[in-house]
Amino acid sequence: MGIAKDSTHHVDTQVTPSMTASSFATRLGEKYPAVLSTPFLVSELERVAADMLVPLLGEGKVSVGVSVAIEHLAPTPVGLNIRSHARFIGQEGKLYWFEVWSEDPAGSIGRGKHARAIVDLSAIETRAASRSSSTTQK
Secondary structure, rough: OOOOOOOOEEEEEOOOHHEHHHHHOOOOOOOHHHHHHHHHHHHHHHHHHHHHHHHHHHOOEEEEEEEEEEEEEEOEEOOOOEEEEEEEEEEEEEEEEEEEEEEOEEEEEEEEEEEEEEEEEHHHHHHHHHHHHHHHOO
């Protein structure tokens, strides 16, 4: 089983205060606008692509983001809905590549490319734990 080339999927999300750039202003002197933050835009674009891989996930498998190249083109205020899209553009080895984009009612807000891989959940958690236990603070 695979994903048909050029197949698409979308998700709708309402922008909340916790998704804004201003919610990241936690250090003295930081100030950012109360609009959809780039990290949350990227997160939504990753999620819509990940949704497309769910039918391919076997027992104990998850998809993980491997590459993200996104342009954040326009600000979206709290309360507006955004629609994020993914289009499967092909597979290169273990990487599944997607064209991704988002829009709000006023038009395009972001676009780019994203790659994901399907991995064993326990293996990636073990690998992460080994990085934690084998490093020291410098």
